[in-house]
Structures are given as C-alpha cells and as structure tokens.
Amino acid sequence: MCGIAGYSFDRASTVSRTLAAQALLAGIAERGADAVGYAFRGDAGTLSVHKQRSGASALLERISVSPEANQALIHVRDYTKGHPRITANNHPVRHGAVKGIHNGIIVNDEEIFARHGFERHEPQMTVDTEAIFALIDELGPRQEALEELRGSMATAWFDDREADTVYIARGVGRPLWLGEGQHEAFFASTRAALDLVERYLNLKLRKRELPEGILVPLVDGHRRAATRFKPDHAFEETPLPAVRAPQEGATCLRRLAVIAAAL
Numbered sequence: 001m002c003g004i005a006g007y008s009f010d011r012a013s014t015v016s017r018t019l020a021a022q023a024l025l026a027g028i029a030e031r032g033a034d035a036v037g038y039a040f041r042g043d044a045g046t047l048s049v050h051k052q053r054s055g056a057s058a059l060l061e062r063i064s065v066s067p068e069a070n071q072a073l074i075h076v077r078d079y080t081k082g083h084p085r086i087t088a089n090n091h092p093v094r095h096g097a098v099k100g101i102h103n104g105i106i107v108n109d110e111e112i113f114a115r116h117g118f119e120r121h122e123p124q125m126t127v128d129t130e131a132i133f134a135l136i137d138e139l140g141p142r143q144e145a146l147e148e149l150r151g152s153m154a155t156a157w158f159d160d161r162e163a164d165t166v167y168i169a170r171g172v173g174r175p176l177w178l179g180e181g182q183h184e185a186f187f188a189s190t191r192a193a194l195d196l197v198e199r200y201l202n203l204k205l206r207k208r209e210l211p212e213g214i215l216v217p218l219v220d221g222h223r224r225a226a227t228r229f230k231p232d233h234a235f236e237e238t239p240l241p242a243v244r245a246p247q248e249g250a251t252c253l254r255r256l257a258v259i260a261a262a263l
Contacts, residue, residue, distance in 0.1 A: 001078050001240040002091070002103040003028030004176075005188040006156050008166045009070040010221035011043070013183035015201050017065040017072070019260065023200045024074050024186065025063065026256040027193025029056035030249025031103075031242060032078030035090040039099060042068040045163035047099065051075075051090045055248040060255050070220070071166045073156055075101040078244040081109075082127025089127040096121070096137035100157025100167075102129040103189055104174045107235055108150040133157060141167050141215060143229040150232045156187060165224075169215040171231035178216070178223070179205035185218045190242075196253075200260045 005024035009015065021038055036059050037051025048066070052059060056076050065072060075091035082089030091101045095118075109131035112118070118134045132155055139145040141159075152173030156166060168187050170176040179186040179194040181203045188194055194207050210216065213231050217224040243249070 001031055001242055001244050003031030003076040003189045004074070004101045004103045004154060004156055005186070005193055006073040006101070006166060007071070007187070008185045008218035008221050010183035011070060013221060015184060015203070016263070017067055017069050018063055019263065020186070020197065020201060021063050021065050021072050021074055022060055022256060022259060023196045024188055024193055025056050025060055025076070026252035027196045028074070028076050028189050029252040030246050031189060031244055032076040033245035033248050034079045035077040035084040036075065037091050038063065038072060038074045039092045039158070040065050040069040040072040041158060041163070042066050042070065045160070047158065047160070049092055049099070051087065051092065053084050053090065055245055057248050057251040057255065060252050061259065071158065073101050073158065073166070076248075080105050080128070082125065082129070086124050086126070088122040088125045091129065093127060093129045093133060094121050095130050095133040097160040098133040098137045098157050100133050100155060102132060102153060102155040104152035104154060104171070105237060106131050106149055106151040106153065112148060141217070141227070143227055146171065146215060146229045147232070150235055152237055153231070154189065164219050166218045167215065168210070168218060170210045170212055172212050172233055173237060176210045177207060178210055179207045180223060181205050183221045185221050185223060196256070200256065
C-alpha cells in the first residue's frame with residue numbers, strides 16, 4: 001500500500017507551492033516508509049525530481065518547490081515489487097516521456113513488456129509500475145492503454161509532450177480523492193490529506209472520491225473532460241492495511257504544524 005498526492009495550479013494561485021507539497025506529504029506519510037519522492041515542473045516545463053530511500057519524515061522539512069511550479073507529484077512507498085535499493089524502482093518512475101507515481105500492484109507487467117517489445121527505462125528496473133507509463137508513453141492517455149493493465153491502481157503522471165497537464169487515473173482496489181478550489185486542483189489517496197491542505201493553506205475545496213475506471217486531466221488548476229475505461233477485476237489480491245507507517249504519519253503531522261506556524 002503506497003500513498004500518492006499532487007496538484008495542478010493556475011498561474012493566478014497565490015498558494016505556497018512548497019507548503020502545499022508538505023501538507024500533502026504529511027497527509028499520506030502513514031501509507032509507506034520504504035521510499036519517498038516528489039517531482040514538480042514550472043512554466044517552462046522543466047522537471048525537477050527528488051527521491052530517497054526513507055520515510056516521509058526525513059524529507060518533509062527539506063522539500064523545496066519553485067514558486068513558479070504549477071504541477072507536483074508526491075509519493076510514499078510500501079514496496080511490493082522492485083526493491084527500493086534500486087533508485088529507479090522508487091517513485092516518481094520514468095519511462096520515455098512519462099514520469100509518474102502509482103499506488104497498487106500491476107500483475108501483468110512482464111506480459112505487457114513482452115507483448116509490446118518494451119525495454120526497461122533502466123536495465124536494473126523491475127518495478128511493476130513502469131508498465132503503466134510504458135503504455136502511456138507508447139499509446140497516449142487512452143482507454144485502450146489503461147484497459148491492458150491487470151491489477152490494482154491509483155496513479156498520476158506528467159508527460160513531457162504535454163507541459164500543461166497532470167493526469168490522474170483510478171482503476172480498482174485503491175482510493176483516489178480530488179479536491180478543487182478556485183485556482184487549484186489537489187489529489188490524494190485519502191480525504192484526510194485534502195483536509196490538511198484546507199487547514200494549512202486556508203482553502204476551501206470541493207472534495208470527492210473518484211469512481212473506479214476514470215482518467216482525469218488536470219490543466220491549470222482545473223479538471224478537464226474525463227475518459228472512462230473498464231478496469232480488469234479478474235485478479236485476486238490479499239487486502240493490505242492502509243496505515244503502514246503510523247509513526248511517519250504522526251511525526252510529519254507534528255512537524256507540519258511547526259513549519260506552518262513559522263511562516
């Protein structure tokens with residue numbers, strides 16, 4: 001069980017990009033401690049990525065997001081496939097022009113790589129998540145691409161070919177919440193993470209859990225027309241507890257309060 005979060009802002013938004021990332025990270029910190037990472041890009045489309053093998057508490061106070069960055073992805077990992085000692089296995093994960101984050105398990109990743117003749121972005125990679133972004137890199141954000149995947153999934157990604165868009169998608173077996181403000185759109189694995197955003201950024205969000213089988217583009221802080229797809233339910237997965245690192249969550253919440261009070 002991992003945690004994902006992120007945002008898309010309109011240029012008119014005055015929200016602190018760094019504090020937004022910190023609030024989201026604190027909100028998902030309890031969902032994994034094997035690795036943590038974030039990525040952001042600004043007006044010029046320049047992508048900045050940081051990931052490390054630790055829990056969220058080791059990164060929270062070191063997060064630094066450019067004030068011009070209008071898009072961000074945030075991830076905490078509780079790994080299932082692809083050992084975190086291989087940095088490329090940790091999130092955000094890249095394949096070709098696509099870099100993204102994922103919560104869930106893709107069980108037919110090796111089959112997808114073989115069927116399409118895909119090569120791993122880095123030779124040592126084994127993480128199942130890469131299959132999602134390999135399909136998107138090859139086929140684009142299409143129903144057909146997402147319907148090839150078998151397993152559980154909530155995911156989000158950037159594509160170098162679409163500098164203004166953050167894509168979010170929910171398959172089966174993993175939650176994904178969307179919160180929309182006047183100039184901002186936030187997403188996270190839990191509603192509680194969006195509640196923290198409201199509290200620490202002084203925003204009011206329209207919050208809803210996305211249904212299964214949906215792909216939503218976020219552009220300049222606003223949701224665009226969604227694409228529906230039929231996720232494959234024909235697989236079995238042992239249920240995992242949502243809280244995997246309670247000490248990380250508690251520590252990050254305490255530190256977030258201190259960070260916000262000092263601003």
